[in-house]
Amino acid sequence: MVFSSGLGMTFLVANEVTAPTAPAALAVVCTAAVGLLWATCMSWSRWRLSTSAAAGALVLIAMLFTLWYARWWPALEPYSDNAEALEIGARQLLAWSDPWAVPTSLGNPLSPMLGGFLLAVPFVLLPVQWGMYMHQMIWLGALVVFLARVAGPHAAVMVTTLLLVSPHTRYAVPGGSDNWLMAIAVVLAGSWGFRALQNGLRWPHWWASACFLALAVSWRATVWVAVLPLIMLFWRSFGARGARWLTAVASMATVLVLIPMLIVRGTYLAGPVEMTLNKAASGVEHSGVIVAVAMLTTTVVLSWRVHDLPSAWLAACGGSAAMVATTVLTKVPALGWHGAVGSYEGVAYNGIWLVFGLTALALPLGPAGARPLARTGSRFNPQSRVSGTLEERADTGHHN
Secondary structure, eight states: OOOHHHHHHHHHOOOOOGOOOOOOHHHHHHHHHHHIOOOOIOOOOOOOOOOOHHHHHHHHHHHHHHHHHHHHHHHHHHOOHHHHHHHHHHHHHHHOOTTTTSSTTOOOOOOOOOOHHHHHHHHHHHSSSSSGGGGHHHHHHHHHHHHHHHHHHHHHHHHHHHHHHHHHHHHHHTOOHHHHHHHHHHHHHHHHHHHHHHHTTOHHHHHHHHHHEEEEEHHHHHGGHHOOOOOOOHHHHHHHHHHHHHHHHHHHHHHHHHHHHSHHHHHIIIIIIEEEEEEEHHSSSSSSHHHHHHHHHHHHHTTTTTSSHHHHHHHHHHHHHHHHHHHHHHHHHHHHHHHTTSSHHHHHHHHHHHHHHHHHHHHSOTTSSSSSSSGGGBSOOOOOSOSSSSHHTTTTTTOO
């Protein structure tokens, strides 16, 4: 998973920011990293870190991410306009102007949708210089806190370390890419909503989580792959209660996606709509249809087996991975393997399925809605955060 997500970066940018720059070297690094993490975090061997040591390792990895960001952001920021697009759109909204009317400094139209701009507003309002460019680390920090709270520090160390090992993330963080951030937002919002219904939480959790997910899925269309798995999860887990929550999410997301068509139709069509369609149809003839069919087929098949949060995020991972793989394959006749794998679509969209996949592997297992997530086992952290003994863990559901 880490090797595949970073392979495109070794072709696109061959310098120290994505080192190792050769696929063979990347495979060796990934194998070594997984082996080390298996011994220290995933297994019950004598090399397994204690809880306090895992918490310390998590702090260390977070510091390394921060130092990496501080080192490479000044070098990469001038060549990327992802964060700038969010900032321009958010400031346009605050000024009650058309968010898509102003291009970036690179001359590109803004491709995020309204939800992305609204989620960027708090970062724009931060009382510090370059507040918008802190959003990469803040979103990452939110994911780490979520995983540590739900699955324990060992799982959080595993995911954070593998994100740092992947050349994709090491380039995306200082480069300002927002594709992987959308997946983090969907994971946090969907998991929050699941916990709200699972634990019987009322306002503000019910409505706040629904609003959060509506904003997340109206950031870019590439995260819509998570919609069907979440529908299956909430319907199977909560029945009518889940349907009401999903209806609230769908209503707000529909408004966020369609309302710009009524107000600023021209710039909206030329921005996120046109750019999304162009990227999907930039390969062989009918490549857009081929990509859509592959993604939908994979998502439907995997969604049929959704029964808990990990399986929902795994279905989203499979659907988005199918989208990336098919997109790359449709570009091979025109660009060759090297150019197709190193294309924008072959690089940027990898962050989506990487986040979904690592989250699916880290989250606790067990029947959806049977008990709070903190009381179930975890793939990366077999010991429950609440139940510490073997007898208690034997009653917490399924384990890998």
